[in-house]
Amino acid sequence: MFTKDKSALESEKEELTNKLESLQSDVSELEKKLTDKNEEFENFTKEKEELDNKLEFKTTELDNLTKKNAEEEEIRTSSMGDLEKKLADKMEECDSLTKDKSALESEKEDDNLTKQKSEDDAAHSVLVADLEKKVSDQSQQLSDLESEKDKLSTERDNIQSELDTITK
Secondary structure, eight states: OHHHHHHHHHHHHHHHHHHHHHHHHHHHHHHHHHHHHHHHHHHHHHHHHHHHHHHHHHHHHHHHHHHHHHHHHHHHHHHHHHHHHHHHHHHHHHHHHHHHHHHHHHHHHHHHHHHHHHHHHHHHHHHHHHHHHHHHHHHHHHHHHHHHHHHHHHHHHHHHHHHHHHHO
């Protein structure tokens, strides 16, 4: 019985040794898997840190771009307001210049009409003076002719009278 026990014990010991070796092999494999998983985890952690850094960089970049965009929009809005004010001022200036031009044209037209009237009045005065001179000349000629007629009439009357005297 002792041999049986010894042999059973040896068999059990061998079984346990095999199990122990199998378990140690399993433990070695698990340790290797754990090491691999730890490396994988470290790589993942490094990648995550890199991605976090990239995300932080991109977020900062996006914030800067957003801020710059807002500043540019503010400048555009401000510039647009300035341009609209300048346009309104130029439009007012243009309206004012148009009114001034109209007033000057009206004034010029009035000046032209006044000048034309003065010229017309001067020409009229010259014509009136010419006509008065002609009337005066013609009156003088008429007076001279009447005087000549009177002389001739008197001379005719004298001649008639002489004729009458001769024929009697």
